[in-house]
Amino acid sequence: MKSKSFILRASAMVAAGATMALMGCAGPGHSIDPDAQKRAASTQSSPPAPEDFPAVESAKWKEGAFPSLEALRAMRTGMGKDQVRQLLSWPHFSEGLGGVRTWNYIFHFRTGSGPEYITCQYMVRFNDDVLTSGMYWNKRECAQRMDPPAAKPTPVAATTSPQRKVTLGADGLFRFDGGSPADLLPQGRGKLEALVSEIKRDGRSLDSVVVTGHTDRLGTGSYNQALSMARASTVRDVLVQNGIDASLIRVMGKGEAEPRVQCEQKKREDLIACLAPNRRVEIEVFEGR
Incomplete structure (x- = not known):
């Protein structure tokens, strides 16, 4: 009969292994090769069809988030997953454990001074080098949120x-x-x-x-x-x-x-x-x- 301490040690090892598997890509990523960045920029992935965006109710974190516009504007092709996480945090859907090439987010944008907001879905795709190869919104009005605020005309003096x-x-x-x-x-x-x-x-x-x-x-x-x-x-x-x-x-x-x-x-x-x-x-x- 196995001792209680042996069983506890075995359980701890199984739990640790499961944790590592769940972490998947959560560990620090490798350095990014400049040539790989150029490949990502020159081979942008095809835009997704509307049905490619997952149903909101299937999200793991259904509340979504109110993102920073500056963080979204900083997104580019050729970024690694660690860099995307730093800007946007974790994706809101369960994307799988290994070889994940798509992250999906639920983002909200305020429409006025009250609590009203619109809900948008944002998709980030990664290429075979695990670098961003395309970023997409499910609605055009959501993409337009990335436009900088209209600049006020600068008065030009008569001189x-x-x-x-x-x-x-x-x-x-x-x-x-x-x-x-x-x-x-x-x-x-x-x-x-x-x-x-x-x-x-x-x-x-x-x-x-x-x-x-x-x-x-x-x-x-x-x-x-x-x-x-x-x-x-x-x-x-x-x-x-x-x-x-x-x-x-x-x-x-x-x-x-x-x-x-x-x-x-x-x-x-x-x-x-x-x-x-x-x-x-x-x-x-x-x-x-």
Whole structure:
């Protein structure tokens, strides 16, 4: 007959094993390879169909959460699961133990000063490198919540005027589908530095600079909104690094909302080429007379 202490030890071992199995991916993740990040950005997963989102009543944490908009806007392709958890916490559905490639969330957004809110579902997909390859909302109105609040028009004094508006093609600034400082091409940085030099040569007082990012229509609305904002923010950072006062710069991301051209090519490479004018960063410089 086995002793009581032996049985207790065996039970503890089983419990520990079960805990480790349930933790699954909860342990610290491995470092992220830059090449794997590029693969994740260049091979975005296909958008889910409405029926791909799980029923809310099947969630493990049915209450959902009121997320931080800044955390959601910080989501990008090429992120590891630890990084997603840091921003969004754990998914609200039981996704399984191993080899999980999809996380689903229930997020609420206030609609006014009272307790009323709308409920949205958010899906994060991971590729074979276990890096984010796409982020999706179940409703367009939910994706629109990621749009930054409309900026109040900046009064322009009578002594100032928009001295110039420079439009730079995003394909000449960033690698395709990229918007971070690491994605900025050497020739793109050179164009921005040349613009700063030109501004300084004028000898006029600088009143304000407005940097606006735009994307083409490929990808989801929320993804394009985040990408356009990331590109505008990166351009702002380069301007600041080259001597422009950060307090004078305002950044905006308009996603795919203001296209310059409409294209219907069937081949993806032809469509990407045709849509190039829509992928751009506009820089408006206001100077004193």
